[in-house]
Amino acid sequence: xxxxxxxxxxxxxxxxxxxxxxxxxxxxxxxxxxxxxxxxxxxxxxxxxxxxxxxxxxxxxxxxxxxxxxxxxxxxxxxxxxxxxxxxxxxxxxxxxxxxxxxxxxxxxxxxxxxxxxxxxxxxxxxxxxxxxxxxxxxxxxxxxxxxxxxxxxxxxxxxxxxxxxxxxxxxxxxxxxxxxxxxxxxxxxxxxxxxxxxxxxxxxxxxxxxxxxxxxxxxxxxxxxxxxxxxxxxxxxxxxxxxxxxxxxxxxxxxxxxxxxxxxxxxxxxxxxxxxxxxxxxxxxxxxxxxxxxxxxxxxxxxxxxxxxxxxxxxxxxxxxxxxxxxxxxxxxxxxxxxxxxxxxxxxxxxxxxxxxxxxxxxxxxxxxxxxxxxxxxxxxxxxxxxxx
Amino acid sequence: xxxxxxxxxxxxxxxxxxxxxxxxxxxxxxxxxxxxxxxxxxxxxxxxxxxxxxxxxxxxxxxxxxxxxxxxxxxxxxxxxxxxxxxxxxxxxxxxxxxxxxxxxxxxxxxxxxxxxxxxxxxxxxxxxxxxxxxxxxxxxxxxxxxxxxxxxxxxxxxxxxxxxxxxxxxxxxxxxxxxxxxxxxxxxxxxxxxxxxxxxxxxxxxxxxxxxxxxxxxxxxxxxxxxxxxxxxxxxxxxxxxxxxxxxxxxxxxxxxxxxxxxxxxxxxxxxxxxxxxxxxxxxxxxxxxxxxxxxxxxxxxxxxxxxxxxxxxxxxxxxxxxxxxxxxxxxxxxxxxxxxxxxxxxxx
Numbered sequence: 001x002x003x004x005x006x007x008x009x010x011x012x013x014x015x016x017x018x019x020x021x022x023x024x025x026x027x028x029x030x031x032x033x034x035x036x037x038x039x040x041x042x043x044x045x046x047x048x049x050x051x052x053x054x055x056x057x058x059x060x061x062x063x064x065x066x067x068x069x070x071x072x073x074x075x076x077x078x079x080x081x082x083x084x085x086x087x088x089x090x091x092x093x094x095x096x097x098x099x100x101x102x103x104x105x106x107x108x109x110x111x112x113x114x115x116x117x118x119x120x121x122x123x124x125x126x127x128x129x130x131x132x133x134x135x136x137x138x139x140x141x142x143x144x145x146x147x148x149x150x151x152x153x154x155x156x157x158x159x160x161x162x163x164x165x166x167x168x169x170x171x172x173x174x175x176x177x178x179x180x181x182x183x184x185x186x187x188x189x190x191x192x193x194x195x196x197x198x199x200x201x202x203x204x205x206x207x208x209x210x211x212x213x214x215x216x217x218x219x220x221x222x223x224x225x226x227x228x229x230x231x232x233x234x235x236x237x238x239x240x241x242x243x244x245x246x247x248x249x250x251x252x253x254x255x256x257x258x259x260x261x262x263x264x265x266x267x268x269x270x271x272x273x274x275x276x277x278x279x280x281x282x283x284x285x286x287x288x289x290x291x292x293x294x295x296x297x298x299x300x301x302x303x304x305x306x307x308x309x310x311x312x313x314x315x316x317x318x319x320x321x322x323x324x325x326x327x328x329x330x331x332x333x334x335x336x337x338x339x340x341x342x343x344x345x346x347x348x349x350x351x352x353x354x355x356x357x358x359x360x361x362x363x364x365x366x367x368x369x370x371x372x373x374x375x376x377x378x379x380x381x382x383x384x385x386x387x388x389x390x
Numbered sequence: 391x392x393x394x395x396x397x398x399x400x401x402x403x404x405x406x407x408x409x410x411x412x413x414x415x416x417x418x419x420x421x422x423x424x425x426x427x428x429x430x431x432x433x434x435x436x437x438x439x440x441x442x443x444x445x446x447x448x449x450x451x452x453x454x455x456x457x458x459x460x461x462x463x464x465x466x467x468x469x470x471x472x473x474x475x476x477x478x479x480x481x482x483x484x485x486x487x488x489x490x491x492x493x494x495x496x497x498x499x500x501x502x503x504x505x506x507x508x509x510x511x512x513x514x515x516x517x518x519x520x521x522x523x524x525x526x527x528x529x530x531x532x533x534x535x536x537x538x539x540x541x542x543x544x545x546x547x548x549x550x551x552x553x554x555x556x557x558x559x560x561x562x563x564x565x566x567x568x569x570x571x572x573x574x575x576x577x578x579x580x581x582x583x584x585x586x587x588x589x590x591x592x593x594x595x596x597x598x599x600x601x602x603x604x605x606x607x608x609x610x611x612x613x614x615x616x617x618x619x620x621x622x623x624x625x626x627x628x629x630x631x632x633x634x635x636x637x638x639x640x641x642x643x644x645x646x647x648x649x650x651x652x653x654x655x656x657x658x659x660x661x662x663x664x665x666x667x668x669x670x671x672x673x674x675x676x677x678x679x680x681x682x683x684x685x686x687x688x689x690x691x692x693x694x695x696x697x698x699x700x701x702x703x704x705x706x707x708x709x710x711x712x713x714x715x716x717x718x719x720x721x722x723x724x725x726x727x728x729x730x731x732x733x734x735x736x737x738x739x740x
Contacts, residue, residue: 313498319418319454320502337439338423338457386501 007371007378010327011210011303011364012157012187017253018212018365024256025214025249036246037235046248053248053255060258061204061221062195069220069238070251074186074207077220078107080242081182081203082151084228086115089148091229097122099142100151101134101163102347108151108184109343126152131298132161132348136171143175150181154197155188158331158344158360159294160304162188169200180224186210190261190364191269191301203228206258208250212365213257217250264365272363273302275372279361280305282376287383293350293358303363306331308350312357312386315339320382326375329360391505392416393549394498396491397446397453399438402510404445404571405560406551410508411449418504419446419453422495424462424486425582445569456498458490465489467582471596477645478719479622481689482580483536492537492544499547506549513537514553520674521545523733525725528556535689538723538736539671590620602648606632607641607657618643621650623717624658641715659712663687663722665705665737672735677705682727683734685709687716693725705737 008016034043036050051065058065071077086096100112102125116123126139134152143150150172155162165183172179182203185194190211198204202224209215220242222228227241234243261268284290289310294300309317314330318339321328330339345355361375395407397419410417421442439455446453466485473480491509499507512526513534520542526532540548552560564572579585583592593599599617606612613630615621621643629638629652639658642651663685677683679700684693685707694713699706707722716722716739726732 315454315456316498316502319420322452322454323418337443338455338459340457385503388501 006325006327007374008327009361009363009367009371009375010329011190011367012160012360012362013329014209014215015190015212015364016366017209017214018257018260020260021213021253021256025253028249028252033248036248037237050246050248050251053251056255056259057206057219058221060194060262062199063221063223066239067221067223069222069242070246070254071218071220071242072216072247073218074105074184074205074210075107075218077205077207077218078105078182078184079111080220080228080231081205081222082108082111082149083115083231084241085149085180085182085203085224086121087229087231088224088226090120092226094148095120095122095146096148097124097146098149098151099124099126099139099147101126101128101153103128103132103134103156103158103161103344104151104153105157105184105186108153108182112151128347130349131295132156132159132344133298134163134168136164136167139168140171140175143172143179145176145178147172147176147179150179151184152181153184153187154192155185155301156344157187158342159306159348160187160301160362161294162192162299162301165197166200186218188301189258191265191272191303193262193265194258206254208254208257211257211261214250214253217247217254219254261365268365269302272365272367275367275369276302276305276361276363279363279372279375280307282372283307283379286376286380288387290383291354293345293348303367305361305363307359307361308354309357309359309383310354312383314356314358316386317357317359317382320386321378324378324382326378329362331358331360392503393418393506393508394495394502394504395419395508396495396510397421397442398510398577399441399445399571399574400510400577401564401569401571401574402512402552402557402560403442404510404569405555405563406508406510407445407451408449408563408567408569409551410549411451417449417451417508419443419449419451420495421453421455422462422490423455423457424459424490425467426459441571441574445571448567448569456495458494461494462486462490462582470580471593473719474593474619475597475645477619477621477643479717480719481536481721482582483689484539484721487536488539492540492548496544496547507547508549508551510552511537511550512553512555512557513550515545515548515550522729523673524553524731525733526550526553531557533689534731534733535686535691535721535723538673538721538733541671541673545673590617593620600645600648602645602650604629604650604652606638607651607653612638612652615650618645618648618650624714639714658715660709660715661712662706662708663713663716664701664740665707665722666740667703667705667737669738670705670735671737673733677724677734683707684725684727684730686723686725687713687720687739693730695727696724698724704740 032042033046036047054065054068058068089096112123115121127135152168169181180202183201184205186207204221207218291308293306393415397403421439443453466482470482511533512531514524516522525534602618604613625640638652641653677698685696686693695710696707720739723736724734
């Protein structure tokens with residue numbers, strides 16, 4: 001099969017590894033690395049690289065290095081945040097309860113569901129408004145002095161909608177000072193300053209591959225009295241919070257990706273937003289029946305564009321776009337790779353018929369004006385051909 | 391030409407895709423996710439999707455997953471349950487071919503600009519105008535029965551690449567190419583029903599069963615059954631033996647009356663079956679009353695010579711030699727008397 005030139009607008013799924021990150025990882029692996037828990041020189045070198053990476057991550061998050069736990073990625077971080085927090089409270093004889101927004105990533109949502117299934121944990125979902133923003137009044141109504149954990153993401157993976165995290169934290173603190181707030185910052189990390197954006201939260205999760213780093217490494221930052229209960233057991237690494245030999249080269253990659261993202265953030269936000277806005281206006285103008293899923297009043301990540309195309313089946317659209325070299329996403333898929341109806345869009349009240357034509361374009365650090373030009377040329381043609389009757 | 395090949399994750403559709411690639415066509419693979427529930431066979435599990443995707447990768451073609459589970463539920467699973475509520479015995483594979491594969495998927499294939507939709511069915515399309523639908527070359531694996539509802543409009547847009555092959559050759563070809571599906575067992579039974587729960591378990595969670603009395607031809611009570619909805623006309627299992635010691639068969643099922651009528655091997659034989667006209671389809675042109683044909687009443691049933699007749703609102707199939715009664719809901723495929731490999735039409739038994 002001949003490969004068409006590729007325009008990659010699926011950075012929300014995963015981002016290309018940045019060359020500088022690859023270089024930093026290669027550099028780290030260029031000399032023998034021992035197991036960081038060992039005592040010889042290669043072990044000490046590994047330990048140094050790991051702790052330097054931890055210092056860098058802590059600095060970017062504006063936190064103490066002791067709060068930083070390296071994990072295998074965003075999903076593990078979310079599981080540890082939710083289940084580890086609920087376990088820690090349950091361990092102390094409490095009866096834990098968790099509130100999560102109705103648009104959390106499956107890593108958070110399914111962790112909550114698993115917790116609620118297997119123990120005395122109660123779990124309630126906090127609705128969102130039509131823009132996909134968590135309903136603070138509803139949150140206030142659901143919070144009580146016994147609330148253990150509140151999970152609200154920094155920005156949504158499907159729509160890119162940014163949540164009012166500071167207000168969520170303030171509300172939680174006011175009603176229940178002992179409640180902890182967890183924010184999944186995985187999707188937001190490339191574009192939002194993490195120290196200010198997540199500073200108020202007790203727990204923050206990150207994943208390297210969403211910001212130009214490698215797949216398979218993530219972070220959970222934990223600032224909480226009493227800490228969290230571990231979810232996996234063994235050698236007691238990461239201060240007894242996450243056993244298992246640390247992925248030193250991965251941690252180096254993650255730290256490098258975070259540093260790069262931070263250094264170029266202001267410029268990248270401006271540049272990517274301008275490209276995204278051009279794409280949005282162009283598609284809305286050239287594609288009949290194209291609607292913004294998120295109304296213009298909501299704050300979204302600069303790289304996200306979520307549209308619903310009336311009368312189009314997104315499975316057909318994505319296949320046809322792929323054939324023309326444009327990589328986009330339907331927003332949500334299951335283990336088989338089949339697209340599933342989106343609970344995020346359902347929570348926002350998007351009608352089913354419209355959600356069938358949902359498509360997500362996510363731009364990133366390597367997106368160019370030429371990518372946007374090609375997408376603007378290809379999408380209207382593809383949509384027209386799909387609408388044409390045989 | 392551009393061909394969309396429906397890949398179930400089985401060996402037949404794997405080889406269908408391979409043959410099309412070898413013939414130089416521009417091929418894209420698609421696997422249908424049809425069923426969200428538990429299942430361990432057929433076209434619905436993650437493992438089957440993985441097999442199909444891996445084969446596509448080995449062949450160097452693009453692969454996509456189409457989620458048609460809502461449509462499948464609406465057009466196949468729900469009617470399957472509703473038919474049992476009425477004591478009918480439907481063939482869900484035929485309904486899936488009718489309303490999913492050769493309707494929704496075929497339309498999608500058209501919209502995406504493919505010239506043909508390919509599947510791994512053992513059947514052949516021959517001729518020009520009109521096209522004929524024929525049995526697969528491997529008579530043991532022939533699937534023309536489950537495709538017998540197709541018409542010209544569909545046949546001109548489909549291709550069955552393994553229809554000319556013996557199943558052993560299909561497997562040998564897959565093995566030569568190193569495809570991981572080469573030794574995969576053939577799928578059995580209904581794809582959305584797991585072998586552990588079975589039909590009774592599956593239906594039991596979706597409908598109510600009712601006990602019924604079993605009577606003989608003269609109305610004498612001879613037993614009971616726990617679920618009248620699970621009893622099928624022609625069934626022998628569980629019906630015991632008559633006073634003469636001979637096996638008994640189900641002759642009739644009356645769900646509202648909660649009554650199953652049984653009879654001897656002779657009493658279950660019928661000389662005709664009625665196909666209501668709204669269920670009747672023709673591959674090309676209709677058989678006229680009095681025309682000779684060959685009927686097949688199940689996927690691997692023995693063909694029976696017959697004559698067709700017309701009645702108000704229905705087509706009557708009169709068998710030359712009496713046949714075991716055809717259960718209401720079962721599909722009847724009609725083949726050409728002069729060219730018995732060719733399907734001429736189909737209908738559903740009243």
